[in-house]
Amino acid sequence: MTGTRRPTGGRSPEPIGLASWVYRPAPSTCFGVARRGSSSSIPTRVGSRRRRVRSARSRLGSNLVERPGPLHSGPGRLRLTIIGSPYRPRVEAMKTFRFVALAVLAPFFSACASGEDSVDLLLLGGSVYDGSGADPVIADVAVAGDRIWYVGDAAAAGITAADTVDVRGLTVTPGFIDMHSHAELDSDHGRDARAFLYQGVTSVVLGVDGGGGSGVAERLARWADDGIGVNALLFVGHNAARRAAIGMEDRPPTAEELDAMRAFVRKGMEEGAYGLSSGLFYLPGNYAETQEVIELNRVAAEYEGAIYDTHDRDLGASYPSFGYLNSIAEGIRIGEEAGTKVIFSHFNAQGAHNYGRAPEGAALIEEARARGVEVAGAHHSYTATQSNLRSYTIPSWVVAGGDSAMIRRFDHPDTLALIDRQTREMLAIRGGADHILLVDERLDLNGKTLADVAAEWGLTAPEAARRILRTGNASVMNLGLYDEENTRYLAGVDWMMTCTDGQDPGPTRPVTHPRAFGSFTKKLKDLVIDEQLITLPYSVRSMTGLAADFLGWTDRGYLRVGMAADIAVLDMARVQDMATYEDAHQYSEGTVHVLVNGVFAIRDGSATGEMPGRPILRGGAAFPRTLLAGEPAG
Numbered sequence: 001m002t003g004t005r006r007p008t009g010g011r012s013p014e015p016i017g018l019a020s021w022v023y024r025p026a027p028s029t030c031f032g033v034a035r036r037g038s039s040s041s042i043p044t045r046v047g048s049r050r051r052r053v054r055s056a057r058s059r060l061g062s063n064l065v066e067r068p069g070p071l072h073s074g075p076g077r078l079r080l081t082i083i084g085s086p087y088r089p090r091v092e093a094m095k096t097f098r099f100v101a102l103a104v105l106a107p108f109f110s111a112c113a114s115g116e117d118s119v120d121l122l123l124l125g126g127s128v129y130d131g132s133g134a135d136p137v138i139a140d141v142a143v144a145g146d147r148i149w150y151v152g153d154a155a156a157a158g159i160t161a162a163d164t165v166d167v168r169g170l171t172v173t174p175g176f177i178d179m180h181s182h183a184e185l186d187s188d189h190g191r192d193a194r195a196f197l198y199q200g201v202t203s204v205v206l207g208v209d210g211g212g213g214s215g216v217a218e219r220l221a222r223w224a225d226d227g228i229g230v231n232a233l234l235f236v237g238h239n240a241a242r243r244a245a246i247g248m249e250d251r252p253p254t255a256e257e258l259d260a261m262r263a264f265v266r267k268g269m270e271e272g273a274y275g276l277s278s279g280l281f282y283l284p285g286n287y288a289e290t291q292e293v294i295e296l297n298r299v300a301a302e303y304e305g306a307i308y309d310t311h312d313r314d315l316g317a318s319y320p321s322f323g324y325l326n327s328i329a330e331g332i333r334i335g336e337e338a339g340t341k342v343i344f345s346h347f348n349a350q351g352a353h354n355y356g357r358a359p360e361g362a363a364l365i366e367e368a369r370a371r372g373v374e375v376a377g378a379h380h381s382y383t384a385t386q387s388n389l390r391s392y393t394i395p396s397w398v399v400a401g402g403d404s405a406m407i408r409r410f411d412h413p414d415t416l417a418l419i420d421r422q423t424r425e426m427l428a429i430r431g432g433a434d435h436i437l438l439v440d441e442r443l444d445l446n447g448k449t450l451a452d453v454a455a456e457w458g459l460t461a462p463e464a465a466r467r468i469l470r471t472g473n474a475s476v477m478n479l480g481l482y483d484e485e486n487t488r489y490l491a492g493v494d495w496m497m498t499c500t501d502g503q504d505p506g507p508t509r510p511v512t513h514p515r516a517f518g519s520f521t522k523k524l525k526d527l528v529i530d531e532q533l534i535t536l537p538y539s540v541r542s543m544t545g546l547a548a549d550f551l552g553w554t555d556r557g558y559l560r561v562g563m564a565a566d567i568a569v570l571d572m573a574r575v576q577d578m579a580t581y582e583d584a585h586q587y588s589e590g591t592v593h594v595l596v597n598g599v600f601a602i603r604d605g606s607a608t609g610e611m612p613g614r615p616i617l618r619g620g621a622a623f624p625r626t627l628l629a630g631e632p633a634g
């Protein structure tokens with residue numbers, strides 16, 4: 001189903017937090033509240049202050065308190081006690097979302113009755129898209145600390161700021177949410193996430209494709225201590241759990257091994273993971289039967305708001321074929337039987353034999369949604385994929401037991417002929433060896449197709465693939481695997497979010513996939529500006545509010561009073577993805593300012609060097625930088 005419908009309401013998961021946390025509001029804090037945007041397609045100036053306050057009362061009821069007085073620019077402090085080791089915090093569900101929301105946000109939401117208020121930052125006169133899919137309004141946006149303090153006519157409300165930025169003629173949106181990312185926040189070159197920030201991305205979803213390891217708390221703590229450029233959250237991975245319990249064996253788990261895998265998932269969920277991720281296309285996940293994944297997803301389902309995030313078994317180019325539609329049905333079943341939400345990563349149909357089939361896959365999603373399953377997808381608009389050479393050229397049975405077993409099978413005459421034939425069949429599904437572009441760190445391979453390498457070495461393509469794999473797996477792109485028609489159809493599906501599926505590998509890979517540098521700006525430039533296939537409010541919603549709602553966030557994803565100040569300011573006349581398949585290491589243009597938690601990460605088109613991102617626990621609470629292990633909150 002296509003269109004620009006508003007997102008439908010879903011269940012609001014209870015936020016989780018650590019063992020003990022206390023919000024201490026600053027004295028005399030006061031929030032201005034603006035009315036919602038006009039329904040007109042033409043941006044309009046937000047109305048009078050009296051209407052704003054009345055509208056706020058209607059939404060917040062008795063929780064809105066008018067209190068005059070000066071604004072304290074620091075909205076308060078988040079104090080935390082972690083029980084036990086500082087790197088293994090116990091995450092507990094809060095009793096109700098309402099309790100937490102009121103306890104944390106109520107001190108902010110007060111309308112100033114008189115006097116002049118000063119905030120940290122004013123963005124003046126931009127076209128504000130709030131993330132709901134509503135039409136824009138011309139408004140000023142005030143930021144105090146890490147929160148949006150006011151949206152409306154700042155001059156009429158008597159609001160001034162220490163820092164004022166004129167954004168007239170520019171587009172102001174919530175920061176974009178990358179729903180499937182491989183951002184390298186653990187590396188020196190990727191920690192600042194500049195490739196993502198230059199697209200307007202302020203939050204990324206990691207631990208995907210089944211790869212989320214057991215050390216969720218350790219990773220969150222490291223990000224909090226070291227600093228990261230964007231907000232980030234984690235899934236716990238099925239592949240990681242299976243590898244820890246069984247290794248690379250192609251067999252079902254024993255009862256004891258399944259229990260160990262359950263414990264692996266439970267530990268990740270206790271530490272703040274958003275749910276279970278799977279990469280059933282990859283190994284060792286591909287060796288698992290459906291029921292195994294359901295059993296592990298049931299562990300995740302014990303935690304409110306859990307999500308099953310899947311790179312499903314067969315997007316259309318797997319070998320042997322499981323079936324494009326069968327794979328979607330399997331993903332829905334895993335979520336439905338366990339009782340979790342489901343999101344299909346980089347949802348699309350792969351291979352020339354599946355060009356034009358995206359509507360069939362989308363129909364299965366629609367059927368599941370109609371019977372109450374919370375299922376959605378995320379996609380980007382590139383036609384190439386990126387994965388690894390082994391997954392694209394070697395059947396899974398050959399790799400059972402690990403790399404050493406794989407090489408033994410390469411060398412055994414009884415298996416070599418079969419491997420060679422099946423590799424040829426796998427390459428044919430993917431368009432041939434000239435469609436497999438090596439983007440590995442080995443510079444003698446980087447930027448060459450498998451066909452190029454085979455010719456250079458005087459080998460067949462299967463022989464060249466095996467020779468490369470003897471010294472380690474290699475990163476590759478599969479050119480032309482996605483269909484433009486499918487991609488454009490999916491952009492208009494109202495449950496489709498946006499993702500990069502990308503990583504910034506740094507200078508070690510001169511040729512790499514451009515998606516980490518341009519997925520969001522490419523969608524805006526190609527599908528909104530040039531082709532006018534979708535509207536800007538609809539596109540912004542797919543990148544912000546829709547994603548935040550699915551993740552269960554209550555204070556991000558929308559440009560509204562009280563929300564976290566994750567904000568992108570774009571010049572739509574200049575928005576452009578600059579990265580190409582030949583030269584991916586080019587930042588997008590047209591992103592003028594980006595704020596993450598109220599701090600400029602991009603200002604006037606240049607990176608500031610700040611690291612304002614935060615690890616975000618399931619439910620939306622930020623993992624704090626200060627760990628007060630063993631100390632009472634006070």
